[in-house]
Each structure stands twice: as structure tokens, then as C-alpha cells.
Amino acid sequence: MTRHDKTTHNHSDHQDDASMAHSKDMDHMNHHMDHADDHMMDHSMHMGNLKQKFFVSLILAIPIILFSPMMGLDLPFQITFPGSDWVVFVLATALFFYGGMPFLKGAKMELSMKNPAMMTLISLGISVAYLYSLYAFIMNTFFHDTHVMDFFWELATLIVIMLLGHWIEMNAISNAGNALEKMAALLPKTAKLVGDDGSTSEVQLSDVTVGQKLLVQAGEKIPTDGKIVEGKSSVNEAMVTGESKEVEKTVNDAVIGGSVNGNGTLTITVTGTGESGYLSQVMALVSKAQQDKSSVETLSDKVAKWLFYVALVVGILAFVIWLSLTGDIGIALERMVTVLIIACPHALGLAIPLVTAKSTSLGAKNGLLIKNRQAIEVARQVDVVMMDKTGTLTEGNFAVNEIISYSNENGYNKQKILAYIAALEQNSSHPLARGIMTKATEEKVDLPVATQVENIPGTGLDGTIDGHDVKIVNVSYLKDHTIDYNATDFTHLSEKGNSISYLLVDQQLIGLIAQGDQIKSGAKRMITALKAQGIKPVMLTGDNEAVANLVASELGIDDVHASLKPEDKETIIKHYKSEGKTVMMVGDGVNDAPSLVRADIGVAIGAGTDVANDSADIILVKSDPADILHFLTLAKNTQRKMIQNLWWGAGYNIIAIPLAAGILANWGIILSPAVGAILMSLSTVIVALNAMLLKMND
Known part of the structure; x- marks a missing residue:
């Protein structure tokens, strides 16, 4: 509210730069939201349907599990009756095309990007299992060749467990809201247009153009970027620029759309709307950073990629070698299929999601909301922690x-x-x-x-x-x-x-x-602890240099950057990253959103804005900077469990795949499909138990 003096530099100069005089309709404000990240939106929509797919697939899978053997091994609860093989075939076909479709689509996308990963490996397993089982069904039903074994049991359990793993991960990680939508919501939908005769009329914000005059009354949000032509007030720009104190504004000063007017009444001339507006430019920064960040490859995807290549190569070699040695295409095909199915163990689909779910639960109990699993994997590499001042350190x-x-x-x-x-x-x-x-x-x-x-x-x-x-x-x-x-x-x-x-x-x-x-009481302790771990603390703030340096000196921060705009913060982060540094950014305002997305790990203070929270990978619910240390500890422990589970879920393939291919067949040692199934089941149990042993501070 427009009252007391604020000792701060004047934002007017750099805001003039941000408020470009291009006339655009306000509909263009939504342009960045519509095209921000099509891939992520498609993925979100797909994940939204995952719960339904899991339960429908489970219903389809139960009869298959009851009516068919496990890799040729008759189970105690197995039920057979005349026509049961037809029931299994029909249900398995429905399950493959319904429950398996998310993985098949994901594999198509990964292959189109020439980057096979988890979806490709899963698709390889279920496709081979289904196609070979279809072949076995035809041979058994129409040619009465009972030597060809089907893999319908493996197909059903593989699809259901993989869907379960993805659903667990989806539930564990918060994906509420959209940062770009929250930014657009900072602007009012209407504005008070001042006519040539001094009269005012309420118009849609999308109809406002550069050069028009708008009336902004006390307490209202400023609808567009503009320059004051009448009145004086103090304007709260904290949620937009990060300036901790209200800024005195008078005639000829610039104002930013989305900031809040104080107790004075202002008349402004519009200098920027739509894509030329300050907020829209910040939205563009967020959108660009989101797209760049979405390309980060997770540890499980890396494992899946190599496992895919290994399984494919070994499977093909096994087929060629067994065919040349025996001349029996049935034996050669069975060896290849066994290799390809074993290479996609059920445990691999649960290895990471179970740890993520446990980690997310532990974090939530301790005031940490983990929104992006990648942040956990990157945390152990952090070299620099950059922090906003207002609301984060103060x-x-x-x-x-x-x-x-x-x-x-x-x-x-x-x-x-x-x-x-x-x-x-x-x-x-x-x-x-x-x-x-x-x-x-x-x-x-x-x-x-x-x-x-x-x-x-x-x-x-x-x-x-x-x-x-x-x-x-x-x-x-x-x-x-x-x-x-x-x-x-x-x-x-x-x-x-x-x-x-x-x-x-x-x-x-x-x-x-x-x-x-x-x-904040925990700020100095946090800075000291970061330094002790060899992590460099850096302050990035929109506040003036005098205030920033004062706070930094009290906390022991040597690297300080003040009077920054959102794009300045993002540029500094990009500079550090270009030097090979892994950067964590901690902030709480709209002006921090591009930086939170651009950083390797974005951490939002829980008491900050919705925009900051939606742009971040991690949210500190208690707004305590000391929780940064708790996150780093949890991330280290979680990462260790992830690696352990990946070894249990996929590492045994170092032995299983060669044995399945028949590398020791001359010595009478060959991994039968039944034994392979038992190993997969054991690894799944071990993975689940290991995930449950994760602790916050072990």
C-alpha cells in the first residue's frame, strides 16, 4: 500500500526494457501454455488414465494366471478345462492391446528419438511373449504340437506389474497444477479503460492494446505493463520481481502487469500486452527451460537401454547359434524368446517406483514434497546451491x-x-x-x-x-x-x-x-553445512545490492548477485551449468520460476507462490531453508537404494541371460524358462523388501 519510504533502487529503468512496445492481443498470453511441452502434456494425459488401465488389466490377467502355466511350470492353483486355452488366448490378446498400449506407444516415441529405454525394453518383452505365445497357441490348437510352450502367464504378469509400477510412481509424485497457467492467472481478466473524455469502462483484457489508458484503483492488480501518467502509489512487485519491499511509483515510472497497486489510484498508458508483456516473457523463459529439462535421462532408463541392446544381441546370437547347432527352429526360437523375456524382469519395473514411493512418503512426513524423481538422482552431484533472498533466506x-x-x-x-x-x-x-x-x-x-x-x-x-x-x-x-x-x-x-x-x-x-x-533461523546453519560438504552457496535476488550484501555477510555467502530480473537469474544459472556445475536453485516467487526450471534441481519454499511451487522439483513445506540439507541426505539414501534395486532387478541378468542363451549347455547347465521365472519372482520380492528399508537418515 502506498505509504512508507522504501530504500531500494528504482526498477523503472529495467522494467522499461521488459515492457516492449509491441501490440499483441492478450490471447497470445496462452501461446506458451498451449505449446510449452506437448510431450509432457501427452504423458500427463496418459498417466491420468493409468489407474483405470491397471485395474482393467488386473481383471483380465487373473483368469490368465489361473488358467495357464508359468513358463511351462504347472502351478498348484492352476485350473484347466476344455476350452480354457481359448479363454486364455482371447483375454491375453485383449490385455496385450489394451494394457500394453501405453508401453507400445512409449516405445514408438523412444525409438523415433533413437533413444530406446524402459518403454522399449518392456515393449520388447511383452511383444515377444505375445507373438511367441500366439505361435504356440496355433501349434498346440491346430497342429497338436504340445512341445511348443506359450508365455501367456508371463505376458499377463509383466503388463500388470509394469502398470502397477508406473501407477505407484504417479501417485507418489505430486504433479498438481501448471506453472504457466498460474502465471497467466496473476493477471486480471478485465481492465478499466479510460476514454478520451475521462470516462471509464470495463473491457476484456484481451481487447486492450498498446497506447490505451487504464485506471488502476487501490488494491487492484495492474493488468498490463505500462507507464504512469497520473497519480502516485507504492506497488507490491514481490511476487513478480522478487523485490522484498514495495516500490514507490509516480508519474513517468513503469509498472509491471501482475503486480499489486497500493492505496493510491493510478492512470497508466499501456506499453506492453500479450507476448510483449513482462509476465509473458517470464512464461516464455519457463516454457523453454521446461523443454530443455525434459530431455534428462534417468538412471533406470540408462539401465533399460543397455539391457535392451544386450538382450537383443544375445537373443539373436542364441537363435543363430542354436539353429546352426541343432537345425531345430523350435529350440532356437525358444532360447531366443527365453532370453528376451528374462531380460525384462518384473522387478525392473518396480525397482525405482517402490523406492520413489517410499522416499516420497518419508519426505512428506518431514516437510519435503518430491515432485520430480530426477531431482533425487541428480542431488548427489550438486556443486552449487543458488538461493533467492526474500522468503528463502529471510x-x-x-x-x-x-x-x-x-x-x-x-x-x-x-x-x-x-x-x-x-x-x-x-x-x-x-x-x-x-x-x-x-x-x-x-x-x-x-x-x-x-x-x-x-x-x-x-x-x-x-x-x-x-x-x-x-x-x-x-x-x-x-x-x-x-x-x-x-x-x-x-x-x-x-x-x-x-x-x-x-x-x-x-x-x-x-x-x-x-x-x-x-x-530465517535455520539459514546460517544451512549455509555453514553446505560449505562443509563442498557445495558453494550463491545468492540471487531482485533486491538492491545494499540489502543483499548485508544479508549475505551475516550468513557467510561470498557470491552475491543483486538487482536481478528473472532472465538475469536464469542466465547466471546457465553460465554455471556451462562450466559443468550441477546447480540447485531455491526460490519462492514468480521471478524465480524460470530459474527453478532451468536449474538441475529446483526447490521451492512452501510459503511462496503457486507458480514457484509448480515450477519446482522439490517443495519445502515448512519454508525452512535447513530442510535443503534434509533433502540432500534423503536424496543420497534414496539414490543408494535405487542402485541396489536396479542390481537386484536387472543385475542378475549378467548371469541369467548367458545361461538362458545356453552358454554352458555343453556342461549340461542351461537355464530353463521355469527357473528363470522363479529368479524373476525372487528378485521382485527382494526389490520390494529393500525399498521398504529406506530411512531418512540411515
């Missing part, structure tokens, strides 16, 4: 740091100054007012009765106490009314990052009250 709430009396001999001591200011502020929702009321409550101050309290646009408050005219004003008011003040006190306090409010009684300067942001 509380983002103002507190009284100093009260000075200039009229103590007249009875206006610090207690009375606080009482008078609190009396005027008590009905205000302004952040500075909350800080003053908190101090008054702590000091148990008795508040006098204030009447006729009114806003002074762009300045402060005016009211009557005990028959005296009482005002809370900023330094600009003192200068405009030639009221003497102590410039040394002002400079000293302002350099420490304080906002300063002056108390006038009957136009006489009585005293001042200074408020500043407070460093």
Missing part, C-alpha cells in the same frame, strides 16, 4: 528494528511513538502495519483511540489522536513540505535495508520507526 515479513524519538522531552518516548503509530495502523493489512502491530503486542502497549483515519495516497496515513493531527509519512513527504529531518539517521538505517516511517504530530516531526526483513 522471512519476507517486516519487523521493527529501531524506534527513534526526536521529541522525548515533550513526553514522546519510544513507547508513545509506537503507540501512536500502532493506533493508526491497527486496521491496516499492510505488511509494515503487521510488523508494527506485532511489536506493539510484544511490548504490551496501550493504544490510544485514533479517529478519522484516512490514507494519504502515495505517502501514508492521517488521523486524530487526543485532539492532535497525527500522520505517518515517508521521507518524500518531509522533503515536499520542507520538514527538517536527520539525514544521517535515514542513511544509516536505510543502508541496512530498513523501511522508514516518520511520525508527525501537528506537522511536527516526533520520531521514526524502522522495519526490516528478518533472516
